[in-house]
Amino acid sequence: MNALLQVAARIFVVLFFVGVVGSMVVVLVSFVEDLELLVESDDAAEIDRTKSQAYS
Amino acid sequence: MSSGSQILTPSNRVRIVVASSVALTFISYWRAAAIVLNDLGSSAYYVGGIAEDAFGRSAPWFILGVMLFSFAVRAVYVESCSMFVRGGVYRVVKEALGGTLAKLSVSALMFDYILTGPISGVAAGQYIGGLVNELFSKADAHGWIGPGIHAMFHGTPQLNVNAASVVICLAVTLYYWWENIKGIEESSDKALRVMQITSIMVVILLGWAVVTLLKNGGELPPWPTPSNLHFNDTSLGFLQHTSVASAFGLFGILMAFGHSVLAMSGEETLAQVNREIAHPKLKNLKRAAIIVAIYSFLFTGVGTLLAVMIIPQHVPVASYENNLLAELVMWFNGPLVVRLLFRTFVVVVGFLILSGAINTSIIGSNGVLNRVSEDGVLTDWFRKPQRKYGTSYRIVNLIVGLQVITILLSRGDVNVLGEAYAFGVIWSFTFNSFAMLVLRFKYKGERGWKVPPNIRVFGKEIPLGLLSVFMVLLTTALVNLATKKVATISGVMFSAAFFVIFTVSERTNARKFKHAEKEMKEHFQLLHEERIERETVGVRPDCTLVTVRDYNTLLQLRWVLQSTDTTENDVVVLAARLTGPGSGEVDLSSEQIFSDHEQTLFTKCVSIAESYGKHISLMVVPARDVFSAIVQTANSLGAARVVAGLSTKMTAEEQAFRMGTAWEGALPPKHQFVFQVVLPGPEVRSFRIGPHNPDLKTEDVMLVHRLWLDARRQAGMDELHHHDIVTLALTRLAADYSRDRQTILKDLRGASDGVIGKTPARVGPSGKPLPNPVPPTDPRRH
Numbered sequence: 001m002n003a004l005l006q007v008a009a010r011i012f013v014v015l016f017f018v019g020v021v022g023s024m025v026v027v028l029v030s031f032v033e034d035l036e037l038l039v040e041s042d043d044a045a046e047i048d049r050t051k052s053q054a055y056s
Numbered sequence: 057m058s059s060g061s062q063i064l065t066p067s068n069r070v071r072i073v074v075a076s077s078v079a080l081t082f083i084s085y086w087r088a089a090a091i092v093l094n095d096l097g098s099s100a101y102y103v104g105g106i107a108e109d110a111f112g113r114s115a116p117w118f119i120l121g122v123m124l125f126s127f128a129v130r131a132v133y134v135e136s137c138s139m140f141v142r143g144g145v146y147r148v149v150k151e152a153l154g155g156t157l158a159k160l161s162v163s164a165l166m167f168d169y170i171l172t173g174p175i176s177g178v179a180a181g182q183y184i185g186g187l188v189n190e191l192f193s194k195a196d197a198h199g200w201i202g203p204g205i206h207a208m209f210h211g212t213p214q215l216n217v218n219a220a221s222v223v224i225c226l227a228v229t230l231y232y233w234w235e236n237i238k239g240i241e242e243s244s245d246k247a248l249r250v251m252q253i254t255s256i257m258v259v260i261l262l263g264w265a266v267v268t269l270l271k272n273g274g275e276l277p278p279w280p281t282p283s284n285l286h287f288n289d290t291s292l293g294f295l296q297h298t299s300v301a302s303a304f305g306l307f308g309i310l311m312a313f314g315h316s317v318l319a320m321s322g323e324e325t326l327a328q329v330n331r332e333i334a335h336p337k338l339k340n341l342k343r344a345a346i347i348v349a350i351y352s353f354l355f356t357g358v359g360t361l362l363a364v365m366i367i368p369q370h371v372p373v374a375s376y377e378n379n380l381l382a383e384l385v386m387w388f389n390g391p392l393v394v395r396l397l398f399r400t401f402v403v404v405v406g407f408l409i410l411s412g413a414i415n416t417s418i419i420g421s422n423g424v425l426n427r428v429s430e431d432g433v434l435t436d437w438f439r440k441p442q443r444k445y446g447t448s449y450r451i452v453n454l455i456v457g458l459q460v461i462t463i464l465l466s467r468g469d470v471n472v473l474g475e476a477y478a479f480g481v482i483w484s485f486t487f488n489s490f491a492m493l494v495l496r497f498k499y500k501g502e503r504g505w506k507v508p509p510n511i512r513v514f515g516k517e518i519p520l521g522l523l524s525v526f527m528v529l530l531t532t533a534l535v536n537l538a539t540k541k542v543a544t545i546s547g548v549m550f551s552a553a554f555f556v557i558f559t560v561s562e563r564t565n566a567r568k569f570k571h572a573e574k575e576m577k578e579h580f581q582l583l584h585e586e587r588i589e590r591e592t593v594g595v596r597p598d599c600t601l602v603t604v605r606d607y608n609t610l611l612q613l614r615w616v617l618q619s620t621d622t623t624e625n626d627v628v629v630l631a632a633r634l635t636g637p638g639s640g641e642v643d644l645s646s647e648q649i650f651s652d653h654e655q656t657l658f659t660k661c662v663s664i665a666e667s668y669g670k671h672i673s674l675m676v677v678p679a680r681d682v683f684s685a686i687v688q689t690a691n692s693l694g695a696a697r698v699v700a701g702l703s704t705k706m707t708a709e710e711q712a713f714r715m716g717t718a719w720e721g722a723l724p725p726k727h728q729f730v731f732q733v734v735l736p737g738p739e740v741r742s743f744r745i746g747p748h749n750p751d752l753k754t755e756d757v758m759l760v761h762r763l764w765l766d767a768r769r770q771a772g773m774d775e776l777h778h779h780d781i782v783t784l785a786l787t788r789l790a791a792d793y794s795r796d797r798q799t800i801l802k803d804l805r806g807a808s809d810g811v812i813g814k815t816p817a818r819v820g821p822s823g824k825p826l827p828n829p830v831p832p833t834d835p836r837r838h
Contacts, residue, residue, distance in 0.1 A: 006299060006300065012531045013305075013309075013310060015527045015531050016309075017306070018524070019526070019528035020524075020528055021524070022520055023528055025508075025524070026128040026524060026525060027131075030507070031127055034343070034345065035346060037343060038346050
């Protein structure tokens with residue numbers, strides 16, 4: 001049982017750290033992209049028509 | 057209805073027009089972010105203490121890591137929302153992996169939602185209890201507590217914080233239970249205001265912490281290396297007596313990450329609010345998501361890091377684990393009074409945000425259960441509307457009942473709740489990301505955005521980013537199964553129970569629906585329309601729209617049919633189908649629309665119409681706000697009047713006011729109509745909705761006439777008309793209003809109290825007093 005756990009733990013560690021590296025790429029790429037979107041000037045006043053109602 | 061009768065030809069059946077779109081109130085990305093942060097941000101109050109208790113002082117690094125990783129999870133949710141407006145876990149998993157796994161994933165999500173309430177409420181109680189005890193201690197230190205009180209409490213008076221937490225949590229939960237039974241409107245305004253106050257608190261908290269560090273110095277927490285991880289017996293879970301526990305190595309990092317993962321609970325709310333985000337939807341969703349990610353990174357991640365840096369190492373974790381932010385404030389540089397005042401502010405903000413999370417959890421679980429119910433997974437029994445308020449009270453009762461049991465079982469211990477909480481969080485994320493991965497290969501439809509990076513190998517796209525996120529989530533979820541005993545046992549039991557309820561319910565529903573469908577086909581012909589238009593409904597202009605909800609109170613329909621010649625004026629019966637947050641906004645099938653309730657309602661309407669020998673048209677409109685749905689339908693049909701029964705929770709005047717507010721908010725083109733409320737008697741109250749000619753009192757008409765008569769006698773006034781008198785009066789009023797608004801408003805208030813009509817200053821233009829006004833008639837309504 002312990003041996004099996006050790007093997008599973010090693011596999012999980014590899015998968016986890018590979019996943020973490022890949023996820024950091026996701027974070028970097030999407031963060032830059034979304035930050036540009038956030039600071040981009042927009043017709044915010046028009047968007048913030050919170051009272052407007054319409055059929056979706 | 058006789059089930060055995062012969063099926064009628066389509067032309068003989070009653071047509072029911074089913075609108076497949078929902079009337080929504082769209083919100084800006086700031087408001088959407090505020091709603092999500094009310095759920096996600098609340099974890100800042102308790103996650104630091106829970107993680108530090110589980111594996112030691114390096115916890116802040118893992119929380120920072122989890123908050124950074126939440127940027128990637130956010131990307132997965134953005135992709136799912138870009139594919140389905142209803143991008144929640146149930147819809148996505150069902151699309152990708154089928155009904156069984158969808159039911160499992162939604163069971164895990166329910167576990168997450170059910171626990172969000174208790175953990176937030178108990179954490180709020182811990183902060184309040186902690187503050188009260190601190191105030192007692194400080195007062196005692198200053199000798200402000202008398203010997204009598206000392207003797208009574210055998211020392212400094214101290215609250216039993218856990219018991220107080222249970223009481224506070226129960227009180228807040230029951231308060232929101234009642235609000236949800238009554239059907240409170242979700243207000244993004246409230247969420248935005250709470251987040252504005254929270255932001256002020258966060259800025260002061262982080263700023264003051266940095267100043268304290270610059271003045272007093274501080275130590276970084278131990279680096280997140282295996283040697284710095286100190287798991288206790290509880291946090292080792294099932295691994296406690298295995299070789300992995302004694303020499304965990306890098307596996308320990310994974311275990312610690314799993315213990316910190318609840319810091320990002322609340323991401324699912326992003327999918328819930330997506331459908332309400334204003335145009336351009338995807339851009340605004342991404343903006344809301346990045347705001348949420350940055351904010352929670354700073355508040356939860358950096359806040360926890362600063363707390364561990366400032367609170368001295370010699371202070372035992374157990375003394376502040378449930379009061380991390382409050383304890384941090386007490387170690388700030390500054391006078392004690394100011395620190396205590398700021399701590400009170402932190403606790404008040406905590407109470408607002410954490411109690412808001414309780415409400416979010418009830419609304420969220422209600423939304424999810426309504427959604428699966430609409431998909432036929434829960435029987436109609438759960439969806440039966442509350443007789444007075446029309447809400448799905450059985451679902452609300454079930455959710456709150458489970459939350460109350462959880463609160464009592466926890467006995468006010470945040471750590472126990474935190475232990476269990478992570479199960480739902482991680483498994484709903486894992487199911488969602490796995491489903492998204494499968495959909496990359498299975499779903500060929502429109503996709504607004506993809507999680508980067510994606511590479512092409514032999515013409516096939518490999519979703520590297522999505523795969524990476526899934527790998528982290530899956531390994532964390534599996535490791536949590538082994539290390540979080542309480543979570544695994546309670547989570548598996550809870551999810552299994554919900555899964556069984558869903559499965560049995562779905563089968564019962566399927567059987568029942570076959571029968572209902574047959575009945576429906578005999579009597580009703582369903583016409584699905586994306587939008588309501590007069591031509592598609594087949595009614596003439598100036599029709600009468602009758603709103604119905606409860607089949608026991610259809611007085612308004614009887615009154616309309618009695619007084620309307622339907623050969624001249626069409627009558628359309630409208631049932632606005634209330635949908636919860638995140639519920640089916642697209643393609644509502646007949647199975648979703650026609651529960652037992654709707655079937656009985658329409659059958660009764662038809663039989664009433666038949667009893668009068670008159671024709672009616674039936675219509676169903678899904679709606680989040682009933683009044684908006686009615687106004688939009690009335691506009692689309694060009695209805696001359698809308699007739700409703702008296703609401704059980706509003707007066708006729710309040711109903712008219714709500715209708716008027718909805719009219720003001722509706723998009724053009726829009727036209728005026730008369731709104732009539734039929735009260736028992738029957739007595740009918742009429743209101744004009746939209747700009748309209750005012751109903752002038754007789755004495756006002758007389759005044760206009762007398763002024764006109766007098767002016768008309770003067771030279772050069774041959775062309776003077778009555779409307780010229782009104783125009784001049786209004787122009788002067790407008791000028792006075794812009795000059796002296798307050799006085800005019802005071803006079804108008806007097807007018808609404810009937811004071812103006814009684815003033816003796818009603819003098820004619822020639823200076824002679826006017827004759828006594830005609831006795832006031834019934835108050836006119838505008």
